[in-house]
Amino acid sequence: MSVTLFSDPLLAGQDPAPGLVAVEHREAEGQDRMTLFWRRNGRVERTDEPFLPFILIARENLLEGPVKEAAVEELKGTAPFRWKAVFPTWKACQKAKAWLAKTSGATAGNPQAPYFLLTDPVQQYLLQSGRTFFKGMRFAELCRMQVDIECITTPGFEFCNADREGDRIVAIAMGDSTGWHEVLSGAQLDEKALLERFAALVMERDPDVIEGHNIFNFDLPYLAARAKRHGVKLTLGRDGQEPDSRPSRFNVGERTVSYTRFEVFGRHVVDTYFLVQAYDITHRVLESYGLKSAARHFGIAREDREYIDGGDITTEFSRNPERLMKYALHDIEETEALSRLLSQSSFVQAQLIPFSYQNIGVRGNATKIDALLMREYLRQSQSIPLPDRGRPFAGGYTDLFLQGVIRNVHHCDVRSLYPSLMLVRNIGPGNDTLGVFHRLLDQLRRFRIEARDQEKAARTEGERAHFNALQSTFKILINSFYGYLGFDQVRFSDFDAAERVAAEGRELLRHMIDWLKQHGAIPVEIDTDGVYYVPPEGATPATQAAFRKAFAESLPTGIEIEFDGEYAAMFSYKMKNYALLSANGAVTIKGAALKSRGLEPFQRKFLKDMIRLKLEGREGELPLLRKQYEQSIMGREWPVTMLAKTETLQDSPATYAAKISDKGRGRNAAYELALRSGRDYRAGDQLSYYVAGGKKTVQVFAAARLVSEWNPVERDENVPYYLDKLHALYEKFCGGKLGGAGSDDE
Helix, strand or coil: CHHHHHCCHHHHCCCCCCCEEEEEEECCCCCEEEEEEEEECCEEEEEEEEECCEEEECCHHHCCHHHHHCEEEECECCCCECEEEECCCHHHHHHHHHHHHHHHCCCCCCCCCCEECCCCHHHHHHHHHCCCCCCCCCHHHCCEEEEEEEEECCCCCCCCCCCCCCCEEEEEEEEECCCCEEEEECCCCCHHHHHHHHHHHHHHHCCCEEEECCHHHHHHHHHHHHHHHHCCCCCCCCCCCCCEEEEEEEEECCEEEEEEEEECCCCEEEEHHHHHHHHHHHHCCCCCCCHHHHHHHHCCCCCCCCCCCHHHHHHHHHHCHHHHHHHHHHHHHHHHHHHHHHCHHHHHHHHHCCCCHHHHCCCCHHHHHHHHHHHHHHHCCECECCCCCCCCCCCCCEEECCCEEEEEEEEEEECCHHHHHHHHCCCCCCCCCCCHHHHHHHHHHHHHHHHHHHHHHCCCHHHHHHHHHHHHHHHHHHCCHHHHHCCCCCCCCCHHHHHHHHHHHHHHHHHHHHHHHHCCCEEEEEECCEEEEECCCCCCHHHHHHHHHHHHHCCCCCCCEEEEEEEEEEEEEECCEEEEECCCCCEEEECHHHHCCCCCHHHHHHHHHHHHHHHCCCHHHHHHHHHHHHHHHHCCCCCHHHCCEEEECCCCHHHHHHHHHCCCCCCCHHHHHHHHHCCCCCCCCEEEEEEECCCCCCCHHHHEEEHHHCCCCCCCECHHHHHHHHHHHHHHHHCCCCCCCCCCCC
16 A cells, blocks of 8 residues: 555655655755755665755736746646746745845735745755655654753752753763663763763764654753853764754644754754644643653553652752663653654655655644645646635534533544545535645545554554554544635635535534434534434443444435444533543543643642542542542642642743833733742743742732742641632532632732
């Protein structure tokens, strides 16, 4: 199957050349070049090729000025972008873009601008050449290096800052996918020597990919800053260059993550912190995106795993440096295992989509589909449309029918509801004159079915992982075609088509709910393409099978249903917030209302314990559970970290103070603590704090204290305040008046 897949120019580009692991742009006088790195017979080879960047133009009167220096090709068809202007250098291309912006009056990022420039030279090269990464390779053949650093902190601060004189790196753990590893110890080398050895090992091991957990916002910025302080050339690139960096953003679901993007010549940088977040957008099961928590969730943490609290690293280094080195080694082992689990979908996508492997992980699915469409249109020298103008329209059907604890709940899911509707009802972009949208969707769906079948038939774990990555990749892309239609930044968007898909989806789901009710089942919740329901009373295995068969047959031709879950109980709190108890006793909690990271750790733990009692029919034990927590708070049995919140400063304390003076925001505990400390806190620093005092109603910003200042001998945490928080949570989920919640920040 994979041979057919990667030889299909529609899905994988027209150039089947195997082993491409990196592409880098080099500007030059006269004509730019692309440097290509190939992994062949266990070795990395390098070649150079000419690069001719292009701009698409939608108005003939714009073929003037610097554009006249380009070779202009008129594309076939009548879509607006009928002219492709090809330039000898990126510099000439950028000059023409500036002129086009000024002449047309189109603002930056305007999807209706009469010119279109892909701002990534590598993507341009891949689009035009038809090449993609890693063709003919398995994931195991990719050389991946993991990096993790440990730092000590100036007394009085809780978290590292590379600009502080007293902070420094004391461990650099490195390993790669061959099984090699080495931990560079600050007990044996000074910081400058650590950095020099680190750079030398990267060049010696020559990885295709550098991986780390939060590597963009911690490890690489810290390494770069400390290297600069010591005058060390951090030569990590395949040509001996130092990394380039710039501010960037990563959109994951409804959230935007700001980060410092690093570019390492000839290598890709992958952050497993991003992979974990992307995974959770689909599954909504992770309590934390931290490395240790994710490793425990996926079952990859070793039994003898060394754990050291972040606040204890400085002390542990001075007391027992070998233990800290072991801790760092275990960090990179977990990073490698996380990447092996979560990177394989990106690896497969890089074999198909004309993006660098590094960009695959941070680009949205609609942008990836757009690249596939554009590649085929350019391959056929076909003109390209303007994006449709965005407008609001009604989305999918969601509803909540029952709340509380419900027993014997089943789940069914319409397989790829929106993609199936688009194929069955022939709904797609009206401006796709070549019909590429439906051909891509149909091919991806067919290959997904084949990959899923081969995953089931796989004889080895490696084969199983390979085909699982294939089918997961196809599923993600297939389910994004509907979102593509309703995204006004892509070339073939069509809001009328998107609206029709959503309307027909709602109609189908309402039919399903009506059918369930008419046949004795009780719907609990429906969310876009899946239904939780209680089957008809007294159902036996035989009648259950007949019920499911009839349900499936009630759906239109081409629409398939999958019965993918049976649960002993479900706690339905509100829409998209529920917990499930499986037959083996495992509890799955979904929704921010039931596991918000904004809650203190003791509250999150209480919610988990409370939900389990409800699901197991042990509601009578809830008062006892509350009493146990009350006793722990009143008896001061927990470490202060159970009561503490950790926040990241988005602004500098000085900027916060200015906003307070201008009454532009309310007071916040973390910023107030940073200001009161007199220390040099900056945007991006983190603070952990708890609430001190003896009254339940307090101004948190005034009563907060840094965790680092907590005295375990003379404990001062605010017992009435935390009891009140517990009681408010109990009242919210269990009923019974126990008092109101204490006030939050102003």
